[in-house]
Amino acid sequence: MSAKAGYQIRLWNDFLARAQLVLHDTSALRRAQLVTWKNLLEQGSARLAATREEVVRRRSTSTPDFNILKITHRSGYEVTTHSAFLAHLLDSFASHGQGNLFLRSFLTMLAKEARTTIPEIESPWLVRREVSMNVDDDANYGAIDLLLSAPASSFEIGVEVKIYAGDQRGQLLRYQRFLERRHRKTGQWLIAYLTLDGHRPTAHSYDLGDATEEEVQRARQSILLLTFRKQIRHALEEALPNAGSPRVRDVVSQYLETIRRH
Numbered sequence: 188m189s190a191k192a193g194y195q196i197r198l199w200n201d202f203l204a205r206a207q208l209v210l211h212d213t214s215a216l217r218r219a220q221l222v223t224w225k226n227l228l229e230q231g232s233a234r235l236a237a238t239r240e241e242v243v244r245r246r247s248t249s250t251p252d253f254n255i256l257k258i259t260h261r262s263g264y265e266v267t268t269h270s271a272f273l274a275h276l277l278d279s280f281a282s283h284g285q286g287n288l289f290l291r292s293f294l295t296m297l298a299k300e301a302r303t304t305i306p307e308i309e310s311p312w313l314v315r316r317e318v319s320m321n322v323d324d325d326a327n328y329g330a331i332d333l334l335l336s337a338p339a340s341s342f343e344i345g346v347e348v349k350i351y352a353g354d355q356r357g358q359l360l361r362y363q364r365f366l367e368r369r370h371r372k373t374g375q376w377l378i379a380y381l382t383l384d385g386h387r388p389t390a391h392s393y394d395l396g397d398a399t400e401e402e403v404q405r406a407r408q409s410i411l412l413l414t415f416r417k418q419i420r421h422a423l424e425e426a427l428p429n430a431g432s433p434r435v436r437d438v439v440s441q442y443l444e445t446i447r448r449h
Contacts, residue, residue, distance in 0.1 A: 279311035320365035357395035
């Protein structure tokens, strides 16, 4: 073997030895990194499991998503959910058994919002749903969602509930005509337009062929705007702590949760 060939072999052997050292060092580094990642994953998994257990524990006591209206998809129904439930709460003789509790809170809120005096707040009122508004001249003024009548009909409150339905032609003007004729001497009446967000009625609500501009303006100014999320929620929250029945408190709380989220 020539000196040159021997020298080349030594260089090649030296290269291989250095390469093996590099490979060994790299494998050791990778092994250390893998161990580090494994430890991090194990710690993260343990924390995730603990967090999951805590969430399950809290949900088992607070049950934030257990709401009958949400489960049965009834939260968006205007007539059979919102109008029906509100009318039931306002009825002093209904099955909630709380007498005038919710009615008193509702009327107090209305008087404040309308800046007026509502008589006989402490007395039971007649609460009716889908009331046909006909008068002596046989004129048909449609049906309003809720009509609350004080004892001896000394004061009446019409409530038009709107969740997703649109306004009917001239409906608010028709309701105003009915109540104006019914209380021609005293003027003791009020119409509330109850929505989720407090939007104003459309011009369609006042559109009647024989309406004068003065009558339309009077109707626009007299309509009281209410929202479920603000005024109704506040009235129910004011009354709820005084409810004597745990079942009533639970059901009303579920309803309050529904209108907060809706």
